[in-house]
Amino acid sequence: MKQESTAQNSQPALPPAQFPRVDVDPQALWIFGYGSLVWRPDFAYSDSRVGFVRGYSRRFWQGDTFHRGSDKMPGRVVTLLEDHEGCTWGVAYQVQGEQVSEALKYLNVREAVLGGYDTKEVTFYPQDTPDQPLKALAYVATPQNPGYLGPAPEEAIATQILACSGFSGHNLEYLLRLADFMQLCGPQAQDEHLTAIVDAVGTMLPCFCPTKQALALV
Numbered sequence: 001m002k003q004e005s006t007a008q009n010s011q012p013a014l015p016p017a018q019f020p021r022v023d024v025d026p027q028a029l030w031i032f033g034y035g036s037l038v039w040r041p042d043f044a045y046s047d048s049r050v051g052f053v054r055g056y057s058r059r060f061w062q063g064d065t066f067h068r069g070s071d072k073m074p075g076r077v078v079t080l081l082e083d084h085e086g087c088t089w090g091v092a093y094q095v096q097g098e099q100v101s102e103a104l105k106y107l108n109v110r111e112a113v114l115g116g117y118d119t120k121e122v123t124f125y126p127q128d129t130p131d132q133p134l135k136a137l138a139y140v141a142t143p144q145n146p147g148y149l150g151p152a153p154e155e156a157i158a159t160q161i162l163a164c165s166g167f168s169g170h171n172l173e174y175l176l177r178l179a180d181f182m183q184l185c186g187p188q189a190q191d192e193h194l195t196a197i198v199d200a201v202g203t204m205l206p207c208f209c210p211t212k213q214a215l216a217l218v
């Protein structure tokens with residue numbers, strides 16, 4: 001079983017951190033989160049902005065055998081799919097000074113080593129100042145990584161999410177926390193893929209969407 005460092009600064013029993021392949025400014029950097037990083041960055045940062053990236057769609061197409069699944073029952077977590085018409089909402093975190101190397105070292109273990117993600121530079125548009133876009137680093141799982149599962153019907157993805165859990169918790173928590181975030185972003189932030197999976201989960205879990213009759217029995 002893979003071991004994740006229990007604290008950001010403890011030395012993980014893993015190969016030394018390999019810094020991102022894209023050039024980063026060692027003194028200041030924005031990191032774009034669009035999955036678990038939206039609610040659990042778990043690294044120190046100086047500022048954060050809600051906003052979006054254009055040209056990408058979010059998809060539950062990455063398998064996860066550590067955080068939200070196991071080797072026998074891999075969970076499903078999100079990645080970014082290049083999509084000319086796409087727009088993905090998330091949170092950008094600004095790291096400065098020593099925060100940069102600490103964040104990259106931590107994320108290299110969490111995202112790259114344990115999750116199969118690679119780094120990519122994206123353009124981030126803050127919700128409040130979309131006319132002042134920022135360059136940001138994103139962690140993206142490409143089809144070349146061994147954990148990549150690729151497309152599947154949303155109903156099948158929902159079934160897999162309901163059945164899986166891992167080191168960081170149940171896969172359903174991962175889905176619902178992301179759905180909660182998207183609710184907070186407001187009506188302009190639509191994610192049809194995410195909504196379809198949440199709806200499919202709802203139809204599979206009557207207790208998840210209790211009927212009046214069911215509530216009357218409580």
Ligand SMILES: N[C@@H](CCC(=O)N[C@@H](CS)C(=O)NCC(=O)O)C(=O)O
Nearest residue numbers: 033034035036037064067115139168
């Ligand atoms: N890179 C995306 C997805 C990140 C993600 O969900 N990565 C998984 C690794 S497989 C993770 O960190 N999971 C932690 C958790 O599920 O709490 C993001 O920016 O949020």
